[in-house]
Amino acid sequence: MSSVVRPSSTVTGTFVLSVFTAVLGSLEFGYNIGVINAPQKMIEQDYNATWLQRYGEPIPSGTLTSLWSLSVAIFSIGGMLSMGFRVRMCNIFSRRKAMLINNLFAFIGGSLMALSKLCRSFEMMILGRFIIGAYCGLASGLTPMYVGEIAPTSLRGALGTLHQLAIVTGILIAQILGLEVLLGSQELWPVLLGLTVVPTVLQMSFLPFCPESPRFLYIVRCQEHQAKRGLRRLTGRQEVGDMLAEMKEEKRKMEMERKVSILELFRSPLYRQPIIISILLQLSQQLSGINAIFYYSTSIFIKAGVQSPVYATIGAGVINCAFTVVSLFLIERMGRRTLHMLGLGGMCICAVIMTMALALLDSVPWMSYICMLSIFGFVAFFEVGPGPIPWFFVAELFSQGPRPAAMAVAGFSNWTANFIIGMGFQYVADLCGPYVFLIFAVLLLFFLIFTFFRVPETRGKTFDQIAANFNERSVGGMMDMDMDMDLDKPSTELDYLGEESIN
Template structure:
């Protein structure tokens, strides 16, 4: 099946979206659904899980945990996911280049199933350590897939619709967050009896991914750039495009592979020393930092407690409202990204988040005098990110990898000539 349409940026250019491409994108973002699910499901059942911690501690040591120790243990349990993601993110390039994009996603998927097993038995085994290990394994899974999935989608998608398809990754995460928020409600599965089952439900999309993704094409770019197998790349690209005429794209990938010769042994240190790498690396670091330091994760992980302290009557329902709005605006971005461009939407989102952090600070300050001002730090990071994006980040809408790389090389040449 082939779907024909025209993009807003190039009204005369006909694009083809095949069923193979759609299936590949949908199968890959089942991993993003799991990331979102485990981001959104740990919030509402905080008191239930803290009671499990306290009860387990009393059975072991015949005394309850102190409030300070309980708070520290809960915070560590929540943040263990981020710790695991940090560890695995350092290895994602090695895994992706060695096993391929699609196969690496499937390998990462096994970590999700292992995590579900640990979290699922934690209550029966009376082991708070099993829950923490499960969160760490989910973190490893998240750290890999947060790079692998968008990389796979970008490399299999046609240039003119790459932005829209890449947005499906974020949309799947927001849907996962919302589902996690619903499942963790006290009148659903966020109870002292069913919370381990609630944490284990991500096994469903994990199994579905194993049933679908193995039948999807591997990234043609991986075959050309990493394996130097042009015939395999052409065959996979023909499946994705639904046509035998893929010579132009293949030649573009081969030219990109030629430009990458000599960079195979680039070390982490050289990434920050070689001048031609500095600008793209700096952009990647700042944009990712602006996302992680935006305050979004703090809201998602602790919103129920924040709303409860703010005096909101139904804090869990308000948290669900955040999830619903998250989905709504991600859907908008699917349709707007090719019209308005990635850079414009990025700056708009950063500015709005900065404004919202200021409003959160003012609203929570009517309960507390010091604690809520942490959101001003997030505001500062975001405002810096807006300015940096405006002055230094190039627009990539409708541009090939080759064209974006050429712009970086040109900018580097200009900078070198000045000094």
């Protein structure tokens, strides 16, 4: 991604306002991940009351589990479906206008969830979660795209991590507000869910004062005059010809590189290995079990015998934020592959310890503390590796041509795995009891082995160097196959093939 602002450029008030406004979308994304956790029991009681009012009998246990799992997991379906419209939407409407339009989804979704108790309708709750999921799917692409395109080169790395930091901050805010003494009570949980419209209103109010991405205006729309005006507002400089020259060079390179379709990613030997690695890294993030912790940590702590499960959940949120900041300092020093393996290995060990603690809880009461510590460690190791690393790899394994298709495939894989965890964890937990996290331990071990043997280190390497590494593997593998085939052929056939190639 080419720079649009020189490292020496002054950080202006317009630039700060633009970054803050965009990151509100990431904050709201995190808020809606964490907000559903604390009021689970109260919402289930209202589902039961609604069912009783409609049908004159309590809701069956299996039906309640299905409704709750759907309320959690439908969020991922919304995000998954909106992924397909993200690139087209931001190119048709521009980055800023796309964020403005996306807020309509958040406003509608938040309103439906907030009014579901008053209207005695769990259908409104589920529909609201679906629509807010669609908002978050779009925001997960729009926010980093806009920030990355307006950021100075010297700040792009740090500002690029604001998306993840805002997400975990949103989760923590939701967990704190979900305390029963605040908004997590039987009467106020609709307000807790409805508060998601606050960042929406703020973003809609501030966006008109933020400039459009100059990179988008110049490279995509060919609007040089508007791009100059945006650059001047963002940098505080009147002379921006050197920045336009950089964008012109980037545009030339982009026009030279052919766009790659999703099918080509899997058909071409050049892209097949990188896309498989990208998909499995995304699965390692979601199938690690982290969202089982975020969605169901309160119920897990209750089963573990923790006396104040909501406060323990907040503790996990604090650790989540703290280690997100830690990972920012480690990622360029230790390398992506090393950190990812460290995170996967640590999570695997914590999952095993958590299983042992839950299994021994009845006979050894103090195991509840071990369980709580293992959950804290699980969250910490996630933010060291599997949290931020997979998205770095997707961006670094592909050049400009195949990158949009690769990001779409990676995002779809991520949201699909998120849905599987959200929908299926409660059923599997009821079936497996304290041994449910052994499943995640096995998956984590598999992803660790895969990363060790198949994932290259990308730190400090250009795309050309990374691509050359994959080409060598592909060519080497094809040569080995050809040699094996040749050795199996009789000499007469080899002579014939040689003559055929000459002719």
